[in-house]
């Protein structure tokens with residue numbers, strides 16, 4: 130077991146159960162906005178289409194191909210169009226409500242709380258996320274995990290996003306750690322794992338779906354509890 134001195138976590142899809150929380154918020158808003166009167170598609174299709182469109186837009190954002198404002202302005206417009214509703218003004222209103230409702234959802238990935246309780250007395254913990262500053266803090270607070278972390282570092286605050294080295298350095302330099310003393314845990318190969326690699330930091334790929342890949346990672350886990358054998 131290597132002697133790490135700090136542990137870096139991704140937030141969305143690693144600790145905070147993005148898919149479940151998004152689905153809860155979307156189902157509530159689907160009813161609130163009476164979309165069943167405006168579209169022939171059921172809420173399940175709406176949620177499924179959101180996941181596809183949202184994942185695609187976030188991939189583009191992570192690759193630096195679009196600005197974050199595009200996600201806010203376009204995401205629900207496209208989802209609405211996918212279920213046959215062409216109403217840009219309504220999509221913006223929906224988007225604003227979604228950004229209010231969704232981060233307040235509390236679902237965590239299985240065993241997240243247990244593993245944070247285990248790690249918290251042993252290591253300083255940090256979150257490094259490409260999410261928005263005013264959103265990510267709400268998520269950690271509402272899901273009851275905020276107190277575990279010395280800092281929740283967003284790309285906005287660091288002025289850099291994963292997989293760039295700068296956002297990892299932002300934490301290491303500020304808190305006095307060397308890259309080899311840190312370990313990064315995340316679900317995304319092209320941001321979390323590549324970013325850790327770019328920064329000389331060991332990585333743990335959290336891969337609950339057991340997706341087949343060719344990327345070289347230091348550790349791979351399908352359940353967060355497996356961190357207990359690494360840390």
Ligand SMILES: [Mg+2]
Nearest residue numbers: 139141142316
């Ligand atoms: Mg993630």
